[in-house]
Amino acid sequence: MARNIEEIIQALNDRKDELQLGGGQERIDRQHEAGGLTARERITALVDQDSFQESGMFAEHRCNLFGMEGKKMPADGVVTGAGSVDGRLVHLASQDFTVGGGAAGELHCTKIVGMMQASLKTGSPFVFINDSGGARIQEGIDSLSGYGKIFYNNVMLSGVVPQVSIICGPCAGGAAYSPALTDFIIQTRQARMFITGPSVIKAVTGEAVSAEELGGPAAQMNNSGVVHFIAEDDLEAIAICKRLLSFLPSNNLEDPPLREADEVILPDKRLNSVVPVDPKQAYDVREVIGHIMDGGDFMEVQESFAPNIVIGFARIQGRSVGIVANQPCVMAGVLDIDASDKAARFIRFCNAFNIPIVTLVDVPGFLPGVQQEYGGIIRHGAKMLFAYSAATVPKITVVLRKAYGGAYLAMCSKDLDADRVICWPTAEIAVMGADGAVDIIFREEMRKADDPATRRKELVEEYRNTFATPYAAAARLQVDDIIEPAETRRYLAMALDVLHSKREFRPQKKHGLIPL
Numbered sequence: 001m002a003r004n005i006e007e008i009i010q011a012l013n014d015r016k017d018e019l020q021l022g023g024g025q026e027r028i029d030r031q032h033e034a035g036g037l038t039a040r041e042r043i044t045a046l047v048d049q050d051s052f053q054e055s056g057m058f059a060e061h062r063c064n065l066f067g068m069e070g071k072k073m074p075a076d077g078v079v080t081g082a083g084s085v086d087g088r089l090v091h092l093a094s095q096d097f098t099v100g101g102g103a104a105g106e107l108h109c110t111k112i113v114g115m116m117q118a119s120l121k122t123g124s125p126f127v128f129i130n131d132s133g134g135a136r137i138q139e140g141i142d143s144l145s146g147y148g149k150i151f152y153n154n155v156m157l158s159g160v161v162p163q164v165s166i167i168c169g170p171c172a173g174g175a176a177y178s179p180a181l182t183d184f185i186i187q188t189r190q191a192r193m194f195i196t197g198p199s200v201i202k203a204v205t206g207e208a209v210s211a212e213e214l215g216g217p218a219a220q221m222n223n224s225g226v227v228h229f230i231a232e233d234d235l236e237a238i239a240i241c242k243r244l245l246s247f248l249p250s251n252n253l254e255d256p257p258l259r260e261a262d263e264v265i266l267p268d269k270r271l272n273s274v275v276p277v278d279p280k281q282a283y284d285v286r287e288v289i290g291h292i293m294d295g296g297d298f299m300e301v302q303e304s305f306a307p308n309i310v311i312g313f314a315r316i317q318g319r320s321v322g323i324v325a326n327q328p329c330v331m332a333g334v335l336d337i338d339a340s341d342k343a344a345r346f347i348r349f350c351n352a353f354n355i356p357i358v359t360l361v362d363v364p365g366f367l368p369g370v371q372q373e374y375g376g377i378i379r380h381g382a383k384m385l386f387a388y389s390a391a392t393v394p395k396i397t398v399v400l401r402k403a404y405g406g407a408y409l410a411m412c413s414k415d416l417d418a419d420r421v422i423c424w425p426t427a428e429i430a431v432m433g434a435d436g437a438v439d440i441i442f443r444e445e446m447r448k449a450d451d452p453a454t455r456r457k458e459l460v461e462e463y464r465n466t467f468a469t470p471y472a473a474a475a476r477l478q479v480d481d482i483i484e485p486a487e488t489r490r491y492l493a494m495a496l497d498v499l500h501s502k503r504e505f506r507p508q509k510k511h512g513l514i515p516l
Contacts, residue, residue: 019057019074023098031098035190036168037234039079039096042129045238046092047083054081056111063105066138073099076107077132080115082124085245088257091119094129097169102132104175105139109146116153123251125162127241130179130191131169147174154181159352161251164244166237167191167227172215179226183349184244184301186229186237187217193226218304225305225338243299247313247320248353255354256320259294265317265493268292271485275362275400277426279433282329285310285360288400289323292316292489298323301346306338311346316358317493319500322350325360326411328401335407336367337380344383344514347391356394356496359412362401364433366410382515384410389417390512394499396420396492399427399470399479414478419502420495423470423482434464 003011022028022038031038037045043052059076061068077099082091093112095102104112112128119126135143157163158181165179167187176193179185187193194215201207201214213219220227229244231237249256271291275283290296293314300312308331312323324343326333350357366372366381388395388410397411397418408429414421423429431437438446438459449455466472473479483491 016057022074022096023100027098035233036097036131036188038098039094039102039129039131042166042168042234042238043079043081043083043092043094045235046127046129046241047085047090048087052081052083054079055114056080056107059107059111061105061107061136061139063136063139063142065140068138073105075099076105076111077102078104078108078111080111082115082118085242088245088250089122089124090127090245091115091122091124092127092129095132095169097131097133100133100136102169103134103136104132104143104146105136106142106146108136109143109150113146113149113153116150116157119161120153120157123161123253125164125245125248125250126157126182127164127166128178128182129166129168130171130175131167132175133170134173134175144174147178150178151181154178158183159252162245162248162353164241166241167193168234168237172197184228185220185226186231186240186244187220187227188231188233188237189217190233192216193220221302222304225302225342228301230304244313247299247315248355252353259315259318261317261493262294265490267484267486268489269486271488275424275426275485279402279428282332284329285325285327285333285362285400288360289314289325292492293323294318302342306336306342308333308336309339309343311343313355316489316496319496320355321496322346322355322357323360324357324411326363328362331367332364333362333402334364334367335381335384335410336372337375337377340377340380340384340410344387347384347387348514351387351391351393354393356396356499357388357391357412358492359395359397359418361397361399361403361408361411363404363407363411364402365404365407379515381406381410385416386512386514388412390506390514392502392504392506394419394496394502396495396499397422398488398492399423399429401426401428402433403427403429404432405430414480419499421479422488422491423474423479424485424488425470425482426485427470427482428464428468429470429473429478430468434460434468437467438463 057075061073061076077096079094093115116126163182165182165185171193192211192215198209198211217230229240268291274287289298298312298314308327310325310327395412395418412418442459446452446456470479470482
């Protein structure tokens, strides 16, 4: 029987309304009771109002094994499409836990891959909101193949468009590798992420561990360093994602967004007293960062992992910059295995996306110890040397206080092709600290002295005045300028303006081989 157009349109709208309910109102209510939003609610919170255009709403699986025949899976358990965030295009996928636990099957993964490829074609960031029980077991190899395609496309997007993963629920097994291949992971307090769950670990190794201890956000931030940001709930995770994207370009061919700048930069005399003159006295380097950035706005990354080094995004005169800074109030700011890995990865991200790097140096050296050596501090520390040397974006280094030995080189010295190296007058640049140097160089002289303690004190002062100052390095053109701390923000702003058009050419090759 023929129908009129109104009936046909009504049938379409009814079908869409049904599909938009996902697994149904009862499961939606359970999602809310557990403290989470639905897949579509997360998208609504992320994108600008009325900007989301969905793709693949009518997708249906074709599995007919193990009870799947005729089973309805609205949108095949994942909502995909494009929208804008602060007026800038993004492509995204949001897994729907109300539909089969968000399990990933063939069509589910095909939809995700489609959005990833659309990101690549349009040069727009890709955001993946994870809330899934893992692979759809009933689909067997088709599900595994789908995950493989996602992993492959994660790598294809890497360094071309920013990729952000938001973990809002379970993310277990092979599913955890896609977030690990993206640039940033935001995990909520309710989410859990691990390769093998507590029951499997108990069965295989006998170790008893809770899901929270194993895959909670604190474990994956503090212990493993997998997670970059922790959010209290879905809405905060979305807010973190939006703030993060505001610092980043849409792709590797663009510059980061430029914000309005101050007309005049006045000296900030507070900086003159932030760093103690005594090299053994601790302070929080984030206070320095706060004084030299626009509005004190600093988005720290991996705050609780390897806290002896601080990384994150900020703006100077409206320009996005990446910050790498030693943290003297944690382990004296020494570089260890985790700090080296953390910094090197961040440096490479900034370089891929045209974000200038500002390095704040107050480093006594690499962490000594048997476990550090056995753990490979040589190859891990070499990652920083590699990352800085390979980076072609503007690189500006500010030596605040201590800068000793190989760790100084690893913090982007002039020899690693830093475009500007400036020092505060409190800076000490040397192979090692004066105390250690004197004990090695003048051991015999002090032993023969009538008063060894007095003679040692004299030699330490002589060494410090000769080598452990910024002036010796400036005399060799290893330092471009020595400035009053209060002038730091103005110097950085002027340098970034000059270096904005920097172009650097390197030998042609597929890629360098970063130490692993």
